[in-house]
Amino acid sequence: MLSETVDPARPATAATGQEQEARARVAELEARFGDPYDPANPMGQHQLLAADEAGEISAAGEAVLDGLNLNADFVPRALGGRLDRLDTLVRVMRQVFRRDVTLGLGYGATTFMAAVNVWTTGDAGQQRRLAEVLLANRKAAVAYHELAHGNDFVRNEFAATPDGAGGFRLNGSKQVINNAGRADVLTLFSRTSDAPGSRSHSVLMVERELLDQARVEVLPRYSSVGVRGCHLAGLSFTDCPVPGSALVGELGQGVELALRSFQMTRSAVPGMAMGAADTALRTVVRFALGRQLYKRSVMDIPHARETLSAAFLDLLISDSLSLTATRAVHLLPEETSVYASAVKYLVPRMLNDAMHDLSIVLGARFYVREGEFGVFQKHVRDLPVLSLGHAGSAACQATIIPQLPRLARRAWFSGDPAPDTLFRPGDDLPELPFGRLTLASGRDGLSASLVAAVDQLPSGTPVELSVHGAALRFMDELRQLQEDALSLSPQDRTALASPASFALADRYAVLLAAASVIGVWRQARGGEDSFLADPSWAAAALHRLGRRLGMRQPDLPDGCEERVREEVLRRFHDRRSYDLYDSPLAG
Amino acid sequence: MTTEIHDLPAESAVHTSESLTVWLVDRIAVYLRRSPGEIDPTVPLAEYGLDSVAALSLCGDVEEDFDLVLEPTVAWDYPTVEALAAHLLEDLAGEVGRR
Incomplete structure (x- = not known):
C-alpha cells in the first residue's frame, strides 16, 4: 500500500496549521491598523501621539481593537478564545505595541495578566465567566x-x-x-x-x-x-x-498562584513590548536615510550605521530569548521559573539601552514631541514601564539568585539539552500546561543545549567558526558561573544579597540569551528564511552579548556586519518587522 | 563572615528531630544574621524576617546536605523550625524506606 509519510522528527518547512493561523492573525491586525503615517488613521502615529499629549488612551484605537476582538487572544481556545500559544500571543500583541505602548498595556497586557491567574487556578465557573466577559470586549x-x-x-x-x-x-x-x-x-x-x-x-x-x-x-x-x-x-x-x-x-494559595502566573506574564510581556523598539529603530532608519550631514546621509556615518545594526541585533537577541522562554512554558514548564525571570530582567534592559543609543543618532529630533519623529520620544518614555510593575529588574534577579547554586549543583553540564523544537518558531506546540509550572527548577535544558552545541556546531566557514568560538567562550562562562554560584555565602542567597550575587544573575541571563541565539540559528539552518539561516547574525549577536559580559573576543569576520546592515535596510524598504519573523508590515 | 555549620554526613547519620533542629537553627541563623540562640524553634520564620529568597535558598541547602529534593513551598507549609524538622525527618525516613 502506498501512503504519504511525514518525518515526525523534522516537520516540513511549510507552515503548519498553528503557524498559518498566527500569520493570518498578525496580518489581519496589521491590515486593520493601516498606514502609520496617515494623519487620519486612529492607529497611526499622529493620532496616537495626540492621545498621549492629551493623557488619554485613544478611544478610536480601542474601538479598532474591539473590532478585532483582541481580548479573544487572551482567552484559551477551550473557553472560546484564540489563545493556544504564548509565543503567538507575543507576536500578535507586538503589533499593538508597535503602534502604542499605552494601548498594548492599557487595552491588552493588563487584562491578560489578570486573566492568567484565573486560567491557572480558577474553577470552571470562574473561567467560563471571565471568558464571557473578555470575549464581550470588557476588561479585567x-x-x-x-x-x-x-x-x-x-x-x-x-x-x-x-x-x-x-x-x-x-x-x-x-x-x-x-x-x-x-x-x-x-x-x-x-x-x-x-x-x-x-x-x-x-x-x-x-x-x-x-x-x-x-x-x-x-x-x-x-x-x-x-x-x-x-x-x-x-x-x-x-x-x-x-x-x-x-x-x-x-x-x-495567593503567593504561589502569583508566582506561577508571573512565569507566563514575565516570559511574554517583554517580547510584546519589543514592537515599540522596532518602531523606534524604523523611525531612526528613516531619519538616517533622509538627513544630510557632512555632505552625506547620516546612514553613511559609520557610528550611526553601527548603532542601527546594534539595535537590530538587540531585537534579534531579545526575540530569541523571548521565543525560548515562551515556548519553554509549553515544553519545559518545570524549568520556566528562571527563564521567565531572565526575560523580564534582560529584555527590557536591552531595549532601553538600544533606545538610548538610537536617541543619539536621532540627535535633537529625539527631543521633539511632534511630527515625523515625535513617536520616538513617546516610545522612549513608554518602554521603561516594562521594567516596573509586578516584577522589577531586581526582583527578577532575586528570583534567579537562590536557584543558581541548585542549578550549578544539579543541572549544568549534566542535564539533557532542550528539544530542538524549543528553538523553532514555526513548530506546533502542545497546549499551555497551566498546572505544571513550578516555583523553582533543578533543570536547565537551555544551558545544556549550549554545551551540546559546542560539539555539534559546524565550523566550515570563518563566520561559522566565529559562532563556534563564541559558543566555547559562553560554555567557559557557564563553568565560571557554576564555580561562583557554588561559592555564594548564605547571606548572598537572600533578598539582601550583595551586588555580586545580582551580577551573577545578570551573567546567567546573558548566557541564556546566547544559548537562545545559538539554538535559533542552528534550527534555522537550511530553512526558508535565508537571513536567519545565515550565521552572520548569530555571530554578530553573540559578539554583542560577549561584549556585554566584558569578554575578550576576536573581531568579527569580514562580511558579518555588512550582512546585518543590509538586512536593516532591506527590512526598512520592504516594510518587514525587525524580529525573528520578518513579518510584512503596513508601514 | 562566619558560616559555621554543623555538617552532618548525609548518608550514614541517623537523623533525629534534635539533630535536624540544630542543623536548621544554625543555618537559618546565618541567613538572618543572628546567633542560633536567638532562634526559637516554635516561632514562624517569617516573624524573624526570613524572606522568600532566603527560604528558597534554605531548600537548596537541605537538598545539598541531605540529598533530598524539596518542594520550594516547604518552608511556607512548615513555617517553624520545629515543623520543618518534623517534616524533614518524615521525608528522610521515606527516602531510607525507598532505598
Whole structure:
C-alpha cells in the first residue's frame, strides 16, 4: 500500500496549521491598523501621539481593537478564545505595541495578566465567566500592587477577611492599578490571614457591578512619565462583602498562584513590548536615510550605521530569548521559573539601552514631541514601564539568585539539552500546561543545549567558526558561573544579597540569551528564511552579548556586519518587522 | 563572615528531630544574621524576617546536605523550625524506606 509519510522528527518547512493561523492573525491586525503615517488613521502615529499629549488612551484605537476582538487572544481556545500559544500571543500583541505602548498595556497586557491567574487556578465557573466577559470586549484589572510594599508583595496588607459564613469582607487599598476605574473584573491579591509568611494571601476574582458601590472608591489617577494615557488609579474598599465563590484556587494559595502566573506574564510581556523598539529603530532608519550631514546621509556615518545594526541585533537577541522562554512554558514548564525571570530582567534592559543609543543618532529630533519623529520620544518614555510593575529588574534577579547554586549543583553540564523544537518558531506546540509550572527548577535544558552545541556546531566557514568560538567562550562562562554560584555565602542567597550575587544573575541571563541565539540559528539552518539561516547574525549577536559580559573576543569576520546592515535596510524598504519573523508590515 | 555549620554526613547519620533542629537553627541563623540562640524553634520564620529568597535558598541547602529534593513551598507549609524538622525527618525516613 502506498501512503504519504511525514518525518515526525523534522516537520516540513511549510507552515503548519498553528503557524498559518498566527500569520493570518498578525496580518489581519496589521491590515486593520493601516498606514502609520496617515494623519487620519486612529492607529497611526499622529493620532496616537495626540492621545498621549492629551493623557488619554485613544478611544478610536480601542474601538479598532474591539473590532478585532483582541481580548479573544487572551482567552484559551477551550473557553472560546484564540489563545493556544504564548509565543503567538507575543507576536500578535507586538503589533499593538508597535503602534502604542499605552494601548498594548492599557487595552491588552493588563487584562491578560489578570486573566492568567484565573486560567491557572480558577474553577470552571470562574473561567467560563471571565471568558464571557473578555470575549464581550470588557476588561479585567490585576490589583496586586500596594505602593508601601513594592515587589515585596508577601507583606501586602489589603485584606479579605473571612466573614465566618463562607464569604469575605474587603478592607484597604490597592494603588497604581491599570484600569482600576473601568475594568469589569478585578483580580485582587488579598491578605486572608494575619500570620506572616507566604500562606497568608489569596486571590479573589470579583465583578465590579456586583459589589456594594458605596463601599468601593476609585482613587484619583496617577500621572506618569510614560504610558500617559493608561488609567492608573487606586481602589479603596471599606468593609465590602464578597461571596466565597470569589476565591480563586485555595485559601492561602495567593503567593504561589502569583508566582506561577508571573512565569507566563514575565516570559511574554517583554517580547510584546519589543514592537515599540522596532518602531523606534524604523523611525531612526528613516531619519538616517533622509538627513544630510557632512555632505552625506547620516546612514553613511559609520557610528550611526553601527548603532542601527546594534539595535537590530538587540531585537534579534531579545526575540530569541523571548521565543525560548515562551515556548519553554509549553515544553519545559518545570524549568520556566528562571527563564521567565531572565526575560523580564534582560529584555527590557536591552531595549532601553538600544533606545538610548538610537536617541543619539536621532540627535535633537529625539527631543521633539511632534511630527515625523515625535513617536520616538513617546516610545522612549513608554518602554521603561516594562521594567516596573509586578516584577522589577531586581526582583527578577532575586528570583534567579537562590536557584543558581541548585542549578550549578544539579543541572549544568549534566542535564539533557532542550528539544530542538524549543528553538523553532514555526513548530506546533502542545497546549499551555497551566498546572505544571513550578516555583523553582533543578533543570536547565537551555544551558545544556549550549554545551551540546559546542560539539555539534559546524565550523566550515570563518563566520561559522566565529559562532563556534563564541559558543566555547559562553560554555567557559557557564563553568565560571557554576564555580561562583557554588561559592555564594548564605547571606548572598537572600533578598539582601550583595551586588555580586545580582551580577551573577545578570551573567546567567546573558548566557541564556546566547544559548537562545545559538539554538535559533542552528534550527534555522537550511530553512526558508535565508537571513536567519545565515550565521552572520548569530555571530554578530553573540559578539554583542560577549561584549556585554566584558569578554575578550576576536573581531568579527569580514562580511558579518555588512550582512546585518543590509538586512536593516532591506527590512526598512520592504516594510518587514525587525524580529525573528520578518513579518510584512503596513508601514 | 562566619558560616559555621554543623555538617552532618548525609548518608550514614541517623537523623533525629534534635539533630535536624540544630542543623536548621544554625543555618537559618546565618541567613538572618543572628546567633542560633536567638532562634526559637516554635516561632514562624517569617516573624524573624526570613524572606522568600532566603527560604528558597534554605531548600537548596537541605537538598545539598541531605540529598533530598524539596518542594520550594516547604518552608511556607512548615513555617517553624520545629515543623520543618518534623517534616524533614518524615521525608528522610521515606527516602531510607525507598532505598
